[in-house]
Structures are given as C-alpha cells and as structure tokens.
Amino acid sequence: MSVSILGGGAFGTALAVAIGQQRPVTIWARNPETLLSTRQSPRLPGVSLPDAVTVNPNLKAALGADVILFSMPMQSLTGFAEQIEDGLTGKALVACCKGIDLNTLRGPTDILAQQWPDATAAVLTGPSFAVDIANGLPTALTLACRDDQLGIKMQEQLSTRALRLYRTVDVTGAELGGALKNVIAIACGACIGQGLGDSARAALMTRGFAEIARLAQHLGADPSTLAGLSGFGDLVLTCTSEKSRNYRFGQALGRGETFDDDTTVEGVKTAAAVTALARKLSLEMPICEAVQNVSQGASVTETIQSLLNRPLKEE
Numbered sequence: 529m530s531v532s533i534l535g536g537g538a539f540g541t542a543l544a545v546a547i548g549q550q551r552p553v554t555i556w557a558r559n560p561e562t563l564l565s566t567r568q569s570p571r572l573p574g575v576s577l578p579d580a581v582t583v584n585p586n587l588k589a590a591l592g593a594d595v596i597l598f599s600m601p602m603q604s605l606t607g608f609a610e611q612i613e614d615g616l617t618g619k620a621l622v623a624c625c626k627g628i629d630l631n632t633l634r635g636p637t638d639i640l641a642q643q644w645p646d647a648t649a650a651v652l653t654g655p656s657f658a659v660d661i662a663n664g665l666p667t668a669l670t671l672a673c674r675d676d677q678l679g680i681k682m683q684e685q686l687s688t689r690a691l692r693l694y695r696t697v698d699v700t701g702a703e704l705g706g707a708l709k710n711v712i713a714i715a716c717g718a719c720i721g722q723g724l725g726d727s728a729r730a731a732l733m734t735r736g737f738a739e740i741a742r743l744a745q746h747l748g749a750d751p752s753t754l755a756g757l758s759g760f761g762d763l764v765l766t767c768t769s770e771k772s773r774n775y776r777f778g779q780a781l782g783r784g785e786t787f788d789d790d791t792t793v794e795g796v797k798t799a800a801a802v803t804a805l806a807r808k809l810s811l812e813m814p815i816c817e818a819v820q821n822v823s824q825g826a827s828v829t830e831t832i833q834s835l836l837n838r839p840l841k842e843e
C-alpha cells in the first residue's frame with residue numbers, strides 16, 4: 529500500500545518523519561518551497577525529513593497513493609476536498625484533523641465520504657504532539673475505520689516501532705473525542721491562566737469528559753472509545769500540557785493576553801460548532817458553551833462564575 533500525506537504543517541510533517549523511518553511515503557504541501565529546499569517544515573522547525581520521504585508538489589501525483597492522509601486544519605478540509613476532481617475510487621482516505629466543520633456541523637470523515645463516496649474514509653487521532661512523534665518518542669494513536677479488514681492493513685502500514693496504532697470501527701467516537709478535547713483544553717488553559725488552580729482544572733476535565741460522552745453517545749459512539757486514546761487519552765494530554773496550542777490559547781484568555789493569530793487553534797471553531805450542534809439536539813453542554821462565549825469576547829471571570837452558579841445536580 530503506497531501512502532501520501534496531504535499537508536505540510538506540524539502534524540503532516542511529523543507523520544512523514546515517523547512513517548518514513550520504515551517505508552517510503554510522499555508528502556504534498558500547498559506551499560512546498562521550504563520543505564523542498566531544506567527538508568524541514570516552517571511549522572516544525574529543527575526536524576528533517578528522512579530520505580524515504582518524497583516531497584511532491586504535484587497534488588495529482590500525491591492522490592495516486594492507496595492511502596491518503598489529510599493533515600490540514602478542520603475548517604480547510606471542505607474547501608480543499610471540493611477543489612479535487614478525481615473520484616479517488618477504492619482509496620483509503622484518512623482524516624488527521626480534529627474538529628467539527630462549522631458550516632455543516634459534520635466531522636472530517638463525513639466530509640471525505642460525501643466528497644468521495646467510492647472511497648473509504650477513516651480517522652487517525654489520539655494523544656500526540658507533532659514534536660514528540662517527529663522526535664521518535666513513543667506514541668499511541670487510534671485508527672478508526674468502519675471497514676475493519678482495511679483498518680487492519682492500514683494499522684500495519686502506518687505503525688512504526690515508536691508510533692503504535694490501535695484500531696477501532698467506531699469512527700464517530702474517535703472523531704468526536706479528538707474534536708471536543710480541544711474545546712475542554714481551552715477551558716482548562718483559561719482556568720489555569722486565571723489562577724484558579726489544579727483542582728478546578730480537574731473538575732473541568734471531568735465535567736468536560738461528561739459533555740463529550742453526552743454528545744458522542746447521543747450520536748452513536750461506543751463509551752469504550754471515549755475512555756480510550758482518542759477520548760480520555762487526548763483529553764488528559766491536551767488539558768495538562770503547555771505544548772498544546774489550544775491549552776496555551778486558553779491560558780492567554782485567562783490572563784487577558786493576546787494570542788498569535790497564525791497559530792492553529794482548532795477548539796475555537798469547534799466550540800462554535802458544538803454549541804450549535806448541542807442546541808439542535810437539545811443537549812446541555814455548558815463548558816463548551818462557556819468556551820464559545822469567552823472566545824467571542826465574554827469575560828472569563830463572569831463566565832466561570834456563571835458555571836459555578838449552575839443549579840446543583842447529581843453526578
């Protein structure tokens with residue numbers, strides 16, 4: 529099975545570095561100049577692509593692979609997919625983005641499946657910072673594919689000695705865990721940024737997990753997926769590490785500081801999408817709604833106070 533990665537940002541480059549330790553892989557980027565000239569991505573400085581990685585600026589050629597990984601921000605996926613005319617029949621399309629599309633309220637595999645009904649859509653997600661993967665540190669991810677036979681083949685192709693893929697057929701659970709943990713990470717960053725302490729963060733993580741489970745199970749996810757790498761695992765990582773862009777964005781909100789506009793922070797648009805989705809489905813998701821409000825400029829102090837003022841209830 530040949531493998532291509534579309535997207536030359538931090539995650540796409542890290543995956544190319546990891547997979548390229550064991551087998552040939554192609555990476556395509558819309559602005560490939562630096563990758564071509566230095567074999568490093570400006571989004572992941574200091575890490576060089578191994579010889580087994582081909583940088584191919586020709587998208588059509590990259591689309592010829594059997595397995596195609598889509599490694600770009602969630603809100604770019606629809607626009608990117610719509611410009612590709614190829615039917616990609618019979619190919620395995622693996623979404624590597626974490627989020628919910630704000631216009632359609634769909635996850636990445638739905639978007640891929642709608643654009644390419646004759647291909648199989650899957651998702652690769654879980655607790656992993658690009659820099660850790662690229663440095664060869666041990667990492668475990670979830671590969672979710674409804675076609676388990678294809679999932680088994682991809683698991684073998686994409687795993688390396690350090691990058692260990694676990695498999696599931698629960699695409700909905702894997703995708704929603706990865707999308708929503710970014711929203712809760714913003715809340716946790718804001719909590720720490722405001723100086724509210726580790727106990728308050730633990731409360732937000734736990735009640736945030738309850739919100740993730742509420743929405744995901746309503747949409748058919750298996751609770752065991754949510755307790756796994758793509759849910760609980762990624763929630764723990766992202767809510768506790770300053771390597772996370774979502775967490776750092778939340779910290780900046782909590783401290784009343786500005787944040788670099790050019791940094792990918794998936795949780796902001798996902799908070800808006802999930803708030804809309806929860807309203808549509810009549811589900812209560814107060815922490816996600818709070819993140820949406822503070823991202824839109826509401827006071828962090830007042831928003832936290834209104835969470836604390838909610839009626840007492842059973843856990």
Ligand SMILES: NC(=O)C1=CN([C@@H]2O[C@H](COP(=O)(O)OP(=O)(O)OC[C@H]3O[C@@H](n4cnc5c(N)ncnc54)[C@H](OP(=O)(O)O)[C@@H]3O)[C@@H](O)[C@H]2O)C=CC1
Binds near residue numbers: 536539602608657
């Ligand atoms: N970084 C990480 O540690 C991890 C990230 N992820 C997920 O991976 C996804 C990508 O994030 P990440 O790589 O970190 O983000 P980066 O900000 O590092 O890079 C994003 C990349 O996407 C490219 N891109 C943006 N829009 C388009 C488009 N319309 N067409 C083609 N390429 C486009 C950008 O190109 P250009 O440089 O030209 O702007 C850039 O190379 C996110 O959903 C994230 O949640 C998942 C796990 C870990």
Ligand SMILES: O=C(CO)COP(=O)(O)O
Binds near residue numbers: 654655713762765792
């Ligand atoms: O998804 C990630 C870790 O699993 C990366 O998190 P950030 O996008 O917050 O940096």
